[in-house]
Amino acid sequence: MSFLIGQPLDALDTPSLLLDLDVIDANLRRMFDAGKQRGVNVRTHFKSLKCGGLARYIKERGGATFLAAKLNEAEVLADAGITDILIANQVVGAQKMGRLAELARRVQLRVCVDCVENIEQLSKAMSKAGATLGVLIEVDIGMARCGVLPGDAAVGLAQRIAKSPGLRFDGLQGYDGHLQLIADPAERKGKSEEATEQLVATRRLIERAGIPVTIVTGAGTGTWEFVAGYPGVTEIQPGSFVLMDCVYHPVRPEFNCSLSILTSVISVRPKWYNLDAGSKAISKDFGMPAIKDHSTEAVTRLSEEHTKVECEPVPVQVDDRREVIPAHCCATMNLHRQAIAVRKGKVEAVWPIEASGRYD
Numbered sequence: 001m002s003f004l005i006g007q008p009l010d011a012l013d014t015p016s017l018l019l020d021l022d023v024i025d026a027n028l029r030r031m032f033d034a035g036k037q038r039g040v041n042v043r044t045h046f047k048s049l050k051c052g053g054l055a056r057y058i059k060e061r062g063g064a065t066f067l068a069a070k071l072n073e074a075e076v077l078a079d080a081g082i083t084d085i086l087i088a089n090q091v092v093g094a095q096k097m098g099r100l101a102e103l104a105r106r107v108q109l110r111v112c113v114d115c116v117e118n119i120e121q122l123s124k125a126m127s128k129a130g131a132t133l134g135v136l137i138e139v140d141i142g143m144a145r146c147g148v149l150p151g152d153a154a155v156g157l158a159q160r161i162a163k164s165p166g167l168r169f170d171g172l173q174g175y176d177g178h179l180q181l182i183a184d185p186a187e188r189k190g191k192s193e194e195a196t197e198q199l200v201a202t203r204r205l206i207e208r209a210g211i212p213v214t215i216v217t218g219a220g221t222g223t224w225e226f227v228a229g230y231p232g233v234t235e236i237q238p239g240s241f242v243l244m245d246c247v248y249h250p251v252r253p254e255f256n257c258s259l260s261i262l263t264s265v266i267s268v269r270p271k272w273y274n275l276d277a278g279s280k281a282i283s284k285d286f287g288m289p290a291i292k293d294h295s296t297e298a299v300t301r302l303s304e305e306h307t308k309v310e311c312e313p314v315p316v317q318v319d320d321r322r323e324v325i326p327a328h329c330c331a332t333m334n335l336h337r338q339a340i341a342v343r344k345g346k347v348e349a350v351w352p353i354e355a356s357g358r359y360d
């Protein structure tokens with residue numbers, strides 16, 4: 001694909017996944033500068049990206065620490081030269097322990113836990129392999145997914161981790177995922193601070209029991225500014241801010257959409273047209289995508305290989321092009337094998353999306 005470097009967008013086949021590097025640069029600058037000003041580390045969530053070349057690009061611009069949702073994402077990050085990785089989830093099962101130990105020997109690796117059984121399995125595997133794994137306790141601060149409830153349960157687990165061979169207790173993760181898309185900023189702020197206070201209170205309980213806590217992390221793109229700088233929080237872990245999408249953008253207008261799918265018009269009718277990509281290339285789990293720079297053209301349906309766009313009059317002809325802004329950037333990255341990185345309308349790099357379609 002190196003023959004594409006330097007080519008204009010017209011030279012690309014469709015559909016193609018595009019990343020606008022100037023927009024990415026501005027999004028990174030905004031988030032990393034704010035992190036510095038507020039004295040918190042920004043740990044970029046790789047589940048939104050899944051692309052090793054993009055992780056390297058972010059590292060070169062000051063974001064050296066990453067979050068991964070799954071072990072395979074952590075492996076892709078390590079292969080891309082990232083050396084500080086937190087898996088934001090529980091890694092469970094004999095089949096994964098060998099991979100985890102091998103990775104823990106290559107990079108500074110951490111995982112989340114929320115029960116004793118998992119701590120025992122991790123400890124046994126790491127001791128056997130002669131590896132050391134950093135461990136954070138996941139605290140459920142209202143999302144009701146994984147995690148222990150704030151308070152004493154976390155103290156018990158911290159004590160257990162602290163005396164487990166092969167493990168090092170590093171701190172707490174509490175993700176306020178249920179708050180990310182609340183439209184009213186004041187309501188989002190109030191609820192996010194309330195949730196974060198529970199996380200920080202749990203930190204204080206563990207410290208009172210004599211166990212040092214070095215990392216307290218949480219937040220996503222929707223709540224980053226309420227958690228960054230909250231006393232007792234050391235990190236934030238947003239991911240979508242890099243790429244954005246048409247659902248997140250109204251919630252966080254300070255970050256712009258850098259991800260789009262370049263498509264071609266394949267059919268024109270009096271009141272609508274169809275593009276050559278559908279739900280197999282543009283995720284619809286968060287709703288309908290938008291047409292970039294053409295707000296009067298409304299996407300009304302995604303079939304597997306078609307996007308139907310309604311407008312009157314129809315301003316396109318067959319073989320015209322449109323860029324589609326997905327409603328969910330993370331799920332869209334997971335549908336593609338390569339990303340075309342562009343700057344000022346020309347291809348600058350072509351990156352494989354190594355972790356797309358992987359769930360292990």
Ligand SMILES: Cc1ncc(COP(=O)(O)O)c(C=O)c1O
Pocket residue numbers: 045048088175177180218219220221222237238239240241
């Ligand atoms: C554990 C965890 N942390 C952080 C995030 C933040 O992601 P985003 O910035 O895409 O909202 C997520 C999103 O799913 C998550 O699951």
